Each structure stands twice: as C-alpha cells, then as structure tokens.
Amino acid sequence: MSELSELSELAVAAEKLDAADELAGLRERFVLDDVVYLDGNSLGALPAHVPARVEDVVRRQWGELRIRSWEESGWWTAPERIGDRIAPLVGAAAGQIVVGDSTSVNVFKAVVAAVRMAGDGRDEILVDATTFPTDGYIAESAARLTGCELRPVTPAEVPSALGERTAAVLLNHVDYRTGRLHDLPALTAAVHAAGAYAVWDLCHSAGALPVGLDEHGVDLAVGCTYKYLNGGPGSPAYLYVRRDLQDRFDSPLPGWNSHAEPFGMRSAYAPAPGAVRGRVGTPDILSMLALEAALDVWDGVPVEAVRAKSLALTDFFLRCVGEYVPEGRVESLTPVAHAERGSQVALRCEDAGDVMKRLIERGVVGDFRAPDVLRFGFTPLYVGFADVERAARVLGGILA
C-alpha cells in the first residue's frame, strides 16, 4: 500500500507540474507517440511541419527550379541565414555564425584558426580530457599540423594549466557523458587572462540552456544541430567566430564558398569578410533546409523558460529515481547543483547496456554510453513531467 500511495503521489505531482508548464503546448509542434523519448540529446524528434517543407525543397526547388534555386530559393545564402536563426539561441548577435559541415570539421577549423590567432610564441593546445572523443582526436590533428603540443586536462584544471605557451583551449559546455555544465564565463575569462583563445563545443547545451556567447566574450564556438535543435539526423553543424576576430580567422579549409568572390573563379584565394569566411564547400541543401524549417519550433520560445523547465525536469527525475529505484542500484553522475547541470541525467548502473535495452522495450528511450552509463536527455520542448515519472517508474521496475 505504501508503494502504491507513493506511486500516486509522484504521479499527482507530475500532473500538477504539467498543468503549470507554460511550454507544455510546444509538444504539439513535434511528431511523438506514446514512447517516453529521453534521447533528444542524441537525435531530436521530428518537428511536425518539417516533412512538408522538405518535400517542397525536393519536388519544387530541386525538381522544378533546379539550378535556379541557388538564387531563387535562397540556397546559396542558407549557411549564414540559418546561422542567424541559431544565433539568438546561443546569445550571439547576427553575422557571426555559419552552418555547414560536421561538428568535427568545425572543431578543426576553430582550433587551427585559434592557434593562428594566438601567434608564433604559443605552441600548446589544452583540451578537455573528458571530452567527447572526436574533439580530442581533431584537436590532436590540429596540434600535429600546426606544430603544437596537445595537453589533455580536466576543465577544473584549466586555470592552473594555462600559461604563456597556451594558444587555444577546447572545452565542452556540457559534458556528453555526465551532463555536467562547465562554467563558460569563468573559464573563458581565465583563458583570456592567459592571452589564449577559447573554443567552446556547444553540442550538449545549445537549445537547452542560455549560452551567452557574446556576453561572455567567447572567441570561437561550434555545435551540432541534431540534438536540442531538432535539425534531423546528421544535420549540419555550425561555427561561431566573434565579430572582432573574423578578420583574423585564417581557415585551414579555405574552400571556394569562403572566397570574397566565389563566382569570380580566381586562382588566388581571398577570404570573404564576416562569418561567411567559415564556409568551405557547397552546402548540403536538403539537410540544411530541413534544419532551417526545424528552427521554426523556437518561434516565441525564450531560452530562459526552456532552461527553467529543463532544471525542473531533471530535478523531478532525480526525485523520482530516488523514490522508485532500489537503493544502491544506480549512482547519478550528474551534479546536483543547478549551476553545474546540463539537460540530461547520467546514471551509473551495473549492466547498463542490458538495462537500457529493457527500458527501450518498455517504451522508455534513453541511451547507453560505454562502459556503464544510462543517459537520459530532457528536451523541454516536448518532454513533460508525466514522461519523467513514467521513465523513473519503469527503470525502478527493471532494477527491482
């Protein structure tokens, strides 16, 4: 009886929270079913209006207008136009973001460009030792190609590791595994105090919480668009270069799209001014315009409200896990302090791979990260408190 009444206590709490949720109506902007989808930090759900927009791009823009669409359908300017749509979500004024390529490729551009900005006297790149692997691999390649040394350190160690040799520091705003939110303002200030350049990876923060790129003076940033921005599988990433650094942005991938006069067909390279300088080759229009359409779901949605709901969701999930999951079966890797928490909860759990399979079978979709982590992402645009309660209850049942 006590368990039953506890169940209903949390279920009642969820109901109240959902009723008071000013963002609850946004769920209707997405295609969802009765699965609890807590994997939007890996692949965002499909916004309901996107299929029709993609169909128009394929049938009319490509099929009927064909080559004319580069001008008439705005294909050519899509990378910077969509960059300007992302800008307010990460606290950037217009004209500083271009969309295109993968996150990995943009990390490469940003880190090499940062090293070049730092100049000859500096030959060390610091990288988050717990980073999503691709950032570390690409930073290592950037170091090798620019004659730098790569030094992996935890974000906490960055202030003491910074020095006269430091050229660039590559950090994650939110750790992909633990969900820990790093202190972007303080770390950026420390990097600047040492005369180095800060490159932030926003993959796990953009669309889930305020980033404040301009406000905090971030130098360069990259991020993907298929997680909290719901751009679709493998949708193109973006690159932010702070306005006053753009003239010094010296790209290691100076493709023709970044030329000052791309259709001049000149043999000598001359970089375009502005964010366009971050472009490389011909943009992948289908993926890019699906992303552009997907960004419509943000119309009228303040990032601050998203952040408030995100914290309420993760708070409630931790509470429900505490109630439903038997003592000692999971350990949260995600910080309790709001200032240190992104929009996911990571639970260390024995047999995590198997547990996640069983969760998915029972309609709760998170993901497994080797070796022992259950990862649950909370997308405030479409996840509600009843979802959260159900996910924790199902997890508790599996682990009982």
Next chain:
Amino acid sequence: MSELSELSELAVAAEKLDAADELAGLRERFVLDDVVYLDGNSLGALPAHVPARVEDVVRRQWGELRIRSWEESGWWTAPERIGDRIAPLVGAAAGQIVVGDSTSVNVFKAVVAAVRMAGDGRDEILVDATTFPTDGYIAESAARLTGCELRPVTPAEVPSALGERTAAVLLNHVDYRTGRLHDLPALTAAVHAAGAYAVWDLCHSAGALPVGLDEHGVDLAVGCTYKYLNGGPGSPAYLYVRRDLQDRFDSPLPGWNSHAEPFGMRSAYAPAPGAVRGRVGTPDILSMLALEAALDVWDGVPVEAVRAKSLALTDFFLRCVGEYVPEGRVESLTPVAHAERGSQVALRCEDAGDVMKRLIERGVVGDFRAPDVLRFGFTPLYVGFADVERAARVLGGILA
C-alpha cells in the same frame, strides 16, 4: 528557303538519333519539363522516385523510429554502403569509397594523406593550374600545414614538373571550364614513375564517362555527387582510397566516425581499417539517403553506353552550333578529339553572361562561367538529340 531546309535537316537528324538511342527511355526516370536542361554538370535533375524515398526517411525513419534508425534503417553504415554503389561507376571494386563531407573537405583529406604517404623527403605538391578554384585553395592550405610548397602547373606540364621533391599531384579528370578530358592513365603512370601519389578530382567525369580508378592504379580520388550522379543540391561528396594504401591513409580529419571502435568512446585515436577510415563526423543522413535513392537510376545502365551517347551528343551539338550560329560569334574551348573531351561543350562568347540569360529565358538552361564562357553540360541519361538541336537553334537565333 535554304535555311529552313537546313533547319529541318538537323531536326530530322536529331529525330533519327533519338529513335536509335538505346538510353532514350531513361529520361522517364527523371522529373523534367519542356526546358532543355544542359546544366546537369552543375546540378543533376531530380530522379522521379527520390521524393517518396526522402519522405520515408523523414516521416518514418526520423519521425517514427528516431534514434533506432541509426541501426534499423542503416544510417550508420550509409557512407560506405553508398560508396559501394558509386564504385562501379568509377571503376572501383567495393570497399574503397566512402561518401560524406564536401568535395573541398575530401580534397583536403586526400592531399594531406598523399603527402604523408610520400614521406619526409618530398615536400612539393603539384596542382592543376587551371583547376576549379577550391582544389587550388585547399591544396595551398594542405601545403602550408604539411610544410610543402605548392606548384601550379598545367596538366600538360606535369610530366616534366615531376621530380624527387614531388609528394602529391592533384588533377582534374575533366576541366570544369573547357570540358577537356585529361589523360588519367598516362598522368597517373607518370606520377607513379616519379615516386609520387596521384589525387584525381572526378567531379566532372564520374557518371559521364568510364574512369577506371582500379584499372589505372589511381591512389586517391574525390568527387561530388550532385552533377552527373544526380544526388541533389550539395549532396555529399566521396573519397576513394586504393585498397593497398588504406592502412597508410593518415587522415588530417580523424573524426570519431573513422575510429576502429567509434562507440568505445576512447580518448586515444585508433583508425578503422578500410575505407571507413576516410569518414569524419556524423553523416548528414537526409542528403545522403537522397543520393542513395538517386543512384537507383543507374540500375542496368552501362557507363560505356553513357559515354558513347555523351560523345554523340557533344558531336551533334558542335555540328548544330556550326550550322546555326553565325561565323565568328562563338569559339569552342572544348577539344574536338573524343579522347580529350568530357561531357560538356564550352563556348567562348562575347557578352556570355547576357547571352546565357537570354538562353534561359527561351528555355535553354546552361550556365555562365566568368569571364566569357557559355557552358553546356550533356547528361546522357536525360538529354536527347532533339534537345541538342533546339539548344543550338535558340543560341543561333540569339546570336544572329
């Protein structure tokens, strides 16, 4: 009267050629209207079955299966699977091509990897001086990052320019401006005789003529898929690494998709064996699967038949231009010899930009390349001889 009878003579010839064209039926595989579309060397036409396939990817694979599609819909393996679909079109056995990123990014991977294969003693990169600009810009960046010198030479000068310092040579199979087909077998052999590595850009040849990558021992090759392969606007490019060089392919963009164990989330990079090593970040699935669908139009179509028709089309176009266009108004930049001709005809013409505008207004779509070139591409899968006759006739009318 003599002009009228000449008109009908060429029109009759076109009719006969179309009636005898064994590939004529392929036109029905595409969405076309009564425009004469001679810009398939810039953006291929839409294959008729692609919209439904893209819709399935968006609505079902993304919308319903969501994250499960990485396995269940074969998203994760798409780069190498689609590479294997392109392989027979360029004369490559399976397992040597991956699809992803832009052509520019793949040129970067290939040139840096070629320099690394060549080893320390070699510090010069030769590049086609008349190349499409992005190849030159990217080769320059690769040279700068690897401590090499970049030396632009015409393809004809390559044999005499090769030497002990040469690490890599970046060449275009077909010149984007003139339509000249370069001698891939002979130039590759010359590069090898000098102990260097050959990187071929196939953007303007793949899908229009046989390439024979394996047969001619090409080391590395790249190409786009939105021209003669009809993959859609900005569809992902591909990278070929000859099988016996794959273990030595040392990518400057070692993203997590190229790791031997990508989901192991290891901090140390270990490259995957095989073509997968050429991958970088998460593939842009919508664009990639549109390309996969588009490649179905090649079912049962031998590249040799495509080449034969291509040459017949460009021969006939040159003949019609000779008849319809007043003497001295245009000059063909495209070689007369079949062995030196790709699948386009480039005509130097005064006021070419304005002339192309008027052609397009009259339903003949080619493109203009600065400063003075009218460029007409002939896609044998959907361009017929009546189209060719009409294009030349309209051009003649404008220039009369």
